[in-house]
Amino acid sequence: MTTEDAEARLPLAGIRVIDAATVIAAPYSASILSEFGADVLKVENPLGGDPMRYFGTPTKRKDTLAWLSEARNKKSVTLDLHRPEGVELFKKLIEKSDVLCENFRPGTLEKWGLGWEVLRRVNPGLIMLRVTGYGQTGPYRDRPGFARVAHAVGGIAFLSGMPRGTPVTPGSTTLGDYLTGLYGCLGILMALRYRERTGKGQYIDAALYESVFRCTDELAPAYGMFGRVRERHGPTHNDFACPHGHFPTKDDGKWVAISCVTDKLFERLAIAMGRPELAAAHVYGDQKTRLENRHDVNEIVRDWCGSLHREEILDRCFAAGAPAGPLNSIADIFGDRQFHARRNLVAIDEPDVGETVIVPSVIPRLSATPGRIKHLGPRLGQHTDEVLSGLLGLGQDEIDALRAKRVI
Amino acid sequence: MNEETGSTKTAAERSAAAGAAGDTSSGAALADGPGRADSDSEHAPENDHLPLNGLRVIDVGTFLAGPYAASILGEFGAEVLKVEHPIAGDPMRRFGTASKRHDATLAWLSEGRNKKSVTVDLRQQEGVALFLKLVGKSDVLIENFRPGTMEEWGLGWDELRQANPGLVMLRVSGYGQSGPYRRRSGFAHIAHGFAGLSYLAGFPGETPVVPGTAPLGDYLSSLYGAIGIMLALRHREATGEGQIIDIGIYEAVFRQMDEIAAAYGLFGKVRQREGAGSFVAVPHGHFRTVDDKWVAIACTTDKMFERFAEAMGKPELAAAECYGDQRKRLAARDEVNRIVIDWVGSLTRDEVMQRCIDGEVPIGKVNSIADIFADEHFQARGNLARLTEEGLGEVVIPGVVPTLSATPGRIANLGPPLGNATYEVMRELLGISAQEIKRLRQRRII
Numbered sequence: 001m002t003t004e005d006a007e008a009r010l011p012l013a014g015i016r017v018i019d020a021a022t023v024i025a026a027p028y029s030a031s032i033l034s035e036f037g038a039d040v041l042k043v044e045n046p047l048g049g050d051p052m053r054y055f056g057t058p059t060k061r062k063d064t065l066a067w068l069s070e071a072r073n074k075k076s077v078t079l080d081l082h083r084p085e086g087v088e089l090f091k092k093l094i095e096k097s098d099v100l101c102e103n104f105r106p107g108t109l110e111k112w113g114l115g116w117e118v119l120r121r122v123n124p125g126l127i128m129l130r131v132t133g134y135g136q137t138g139p140y141r142d143r144p145g146f147a148r149v150a151h152a153v154g155g156i157a158f159l160s161g162m163p164r165g166t167p168v169t170p171g172s173t174t175l176g177d178y179l180t181g182l183y184g185c186l187g188i189l190m191a192l193r194y195r196e197r198t199g200k201g202q203y204i205d206a207a208l209y210e211s212v213f214r215c216t217d218e219l220a221p222a223y224g225m226f227g228r229v230r231e232r233h234g235p236t237h238n239d240f241a242c243p244h245g246h247f248p249t250k251d252d253g254k255w256v257a258i259s260c261v262t263d264k265l266f267e268r269l270a271i272a273m274g275r276p277e278l279a280a281a282h283v284y285g286d287q288k289t290r291l292e293n294r295h296d297v298n299e300i301v302r303d304w305c306g307s308l309h310r311e312e313i314l315d316r317c318f319a320a321g322a323p324a325g326p327l328n329s330i331a332d333i334f335g336d337r338q339f340h341a342r343r344n345l346v347a348i349d350e351p352d353v354g355e356t357v358i359v360p361s362v363i364p365r366l367s368a369t370p371g372r373i374k375h376l377g378p379r380l381g382q383h384t385d386e387v388l389s390g391l392l393g394l395g396q397d398e399i400d401a402l403r404a405k406r407v408i
Numbered sequence: 409m410n411e412e413t414g415s416t417k418t419a420a421e422r423s424a425a426a427g428a429a430g431d432t433s434s435g436a437a438l439a440d441g442p443g444r445a446d447s448d449s450e451h452a453p454e455n456d457h458l459p460l461n462g463l464r465v466i467d468v469g470t471f472l473a474g475p476y477a478a479s480i481l482g483e484f485g486a487e488v489l490k491v492e493h494p495i496a497g498d499p500m501r502r503f504g505t506a507s508k509r510h511d512a513t514l515a516w517l518s519e520g521r522n523k524k525s526v527t528v529d530l531r532q533q534e535g536v537a538l539f540l541k542l543v544g545k546s547d548v549l550i551e552n553f554r555p556g557t558m559e560e561w562g563l564g565w566d567e568l569r570q571a572n573p574g575l576v577m578l579r580v581s582g583y584g585q586s587g588p589y590r591r592r593s594g595f596a597h598i599a600h601g602f603a604g605l606s607y608l609a610g611f612p613g614e615t616p617v618v619p620g621t622a623p624l625g626d627y628l629s630s631l632y633g634a635i636g637i638m639l640a641l642r643h644r645e646a647t648g649e650g651q652i653i654d655i656g657i658y659e660a661v662f663r664q665m666d667e668i669a670a671a672y673g674l675f676g677k678v679r680q681r682e683g684a685g686s687f688v689a690v691p692h693g694h695f696r697t698v699d700d701k702w703v704a705i706a707c708t709t710d711k712m713f714e715r716f717a718e719a720m721g722k723p724e725l726a727a728a729e730c731y732g733d734q735r736k737r738l739a740a741r742d743e744v745n746r747i748v749i750d751w752v753g754s755l756t757r758d759e760v761m762q763r764c765i766d767g768e769v770p771i772g773k774v775n776s777i778a779d780i781f782a783d784e785h786f787q788a789r790g791n792l793a794r795l796t797e798e799g800l801g802e803v804v805i806p807g808v809v810p811t812l813s814a815t816p817g818r819i820a821n822l823g824p825p826l827g828n829a830t831y832e833v834m835r836e837l838l839g840i841s842a843q844e845i846k847r848l849r850q851r852r853i854i
Contacts, residue, residue, distance in 0.1 A: 009643075011640070012639070024666070032635060036639050056667045056688060057667060057675065057677070065670035066666045069666075069670050070666070135789055138788035138789045139785050139788060144769070145772075146770050148692060148693075148705075148706035148770075149705075151620070152694070153772040153773065153775055155779075155780055156620030156624075157620070157702075158775055159620050160618065160619060160620045161610070161684075162610075166683065166694060167684060167774050168609060168681075168682075168683050168684050169608075169609065170609060170624075171608045172605060172619075172664060172666070173686040173688070173692070173706075174664065175619075175620075175624075178663070179627075179628070182631040182635065183809050184810060186480065186631065186638065186810065189642075190459040191814075191815070194815050200814055201814075202812055202813040202814035203813045204810050204811065205812075205813065206809075206810045209772075210789065211809060213780070213806055214627070214806050215624055216777075216806065217472075217504065217515050217518070217519070217621060217622075217623050218505060218513070218514040218515040218518060219621075219777045220780070220805055221514035221515075221803050221804055222505050222514055222777075223777040223781060223804075224781070224792075224794075224803065225801070225802075225803065226505065229777055229778045230776075230777060233617075233618060234615065235616060235617050238597075238618075238622055239505075240504050244622070246606060246616050246618075248615075256601070257600065257602075258598075259595045259597035259598050261471075261499075321593055323597075324598065325598035325602040327616055328601065328603070329604060329607050329678050330604055330668050330669065330679060331672060331678045332604075333662070334669075334672060334673070337589075338587045338588055339662075341588055342584050342586060342587045345673075347673070357670050357673065357674060358672075360662060360669055363660060363663050364633060364653050365653065365654045365655065366640055366651055366652075367653070368643060369639070369643050
């Protein structure tokens, strides 16, 4: 199959997305759509562009690594939405597009004359993803929101850390952005399906904190029914399963994760530890008994892990089918066979950056229509001329005039 | 009666199996998102206004990684048949805090939302045959057995696609369907470690802690799964061709970590645990208030810091020669954090919140679930859906995310009793006679 055929087969071939958003959350929705064939036009302010270009570690091209990775496949078109000419051009783009992703504070687009009511008249089938910290409604709608704040408001920062210690970052400060990007992308795909049946567009109102809160299993019902407030648990306490945590090994600084959510899995761990008798019904065979004797069970596992090298522990657990894994650093990950076998890391040579950049590859993995990364994040305004002339039919004179006035 | 007639509800009521806990009466209040909170029920806008109307999904997974994808599809109109072992059912029914219903923990009630339970034993040949019939009448299959398990039962991709050439199949496992670790058992907790997230949670040099919640990776892999299903359905509608979506939980976790791979690849930088902070910006972390509560503050830009300096009543801190520049703040991380710790530590949480909100500084309470229940914004957005079921009382669960303006999702029922739709599905969907159903039940095939 030729590249062109493969492109045409992608599930979102022919879908055009305007990504007028910044940083990660809404733009990540557009990134996923682009991986599966959508044409994504990143509309940026001519002066500086998306702040994501400055977030993280800079490259020789100045744009950061985070930008190069997450703006993958997009085309950059500069347009100043503060100016009437910019607004008019933006409407023309909307007319020729299917999806708009934005994350301005509520009311901003409306102020520019680009609110939902206006845009839906321009394009009745438009699907608009609106991402903000708190959503388009409710008392906090005007507050600035970032993932860090969303983790706090959504309840997972409170749960991260040692009991009664300082709540820590839940692994990554950008988690809530990605989560919201996923919900946003899903919303867009469902709205596209509805549009194809009815011709009707709609908007998706996504809030960073909501995506975080949605991933808290029974936190809400347990408080609602029994008034139980879950606290920070540190590394080895889980309300429902034991052992379930992080354990240090004989190798300094190397840890393993062990997770026995069922009795069967504990039985296998007991075998891996060479102590099958621990899984007997009258010892620790039952989850309830293990939870009641949490301290003793954890002590046994901790002693065992502390007496062996990380690889020894993992080998024994895998041989017995016990659920264990390393706490990998990124250095561990680069050396890991599974990551390589699954091609989770893809090296992309960008002549423009002068380096080979390694980025996470496309997920989800589809068997018939796998997504792809065509190129990394574009330079600011790299595709402005192509889009204005090719898509909107502007002449070179007009483009030059707009550029002279810094509208583009 | 043929398979086209008879409403779901009447069939469910007739079902002897459903007798265990009775029909679910749903309040659906607050489940529809802003402005729709009063749609009370049974006569709320029905399936015509849901984007996944007409779609049938079989969820044969356990716990959350994969099944949550089915939950979302169910919220937006898909009919979800949860296929479970006739005796044990989904272990999720026993995971977490017990409810008054003997077959359901609170986690099951919440995440089993909108599903119908159908019992089929896939370890018996007749069960396999029934399952293939169900697959023939469905659009999507979701599973999360260890790779190779379904193949052992005669339910590999070849058999399934023979039963239904347009089938879209989501396969979630710890490590994916390929690669050297594919047979290892994997749970979110392990995936967080394997993908590098747990390594980053905690204080530098100290114990790595759980990154917030244990099942995070389950939710993440399900979100990617649901996206994959939507993409595959689009392709199927264009070509008639089905396909497989293959997700390792660790991959879904690893995909969240911004530039960690690129920065190691290019500069050999190994990101370490950062406590309550972040490597990209200062101040950016959690701070304790005088009333022993916590706030999160995120000054990602110089502009934010300028506003924050003013909120603290120390505008001079934002001067160019002082800490006005992010690079200077990063270089003087400890000093800047000390100033913030002292300021936040001198005020109550409400005072800190008010001053920062007035000054448009990005701040939030580090909410416990008790804080969340008391929060007016959660209330206003309908994030806490309250459903009442006979014998259980009121159950509060997270509302539907995302919020769609024309076709908002809805929660029609809590996690169903084991086998509550077995009869209905066997009789009406598969056209099996009542007598035959009785026989299958006696033999514990269903």
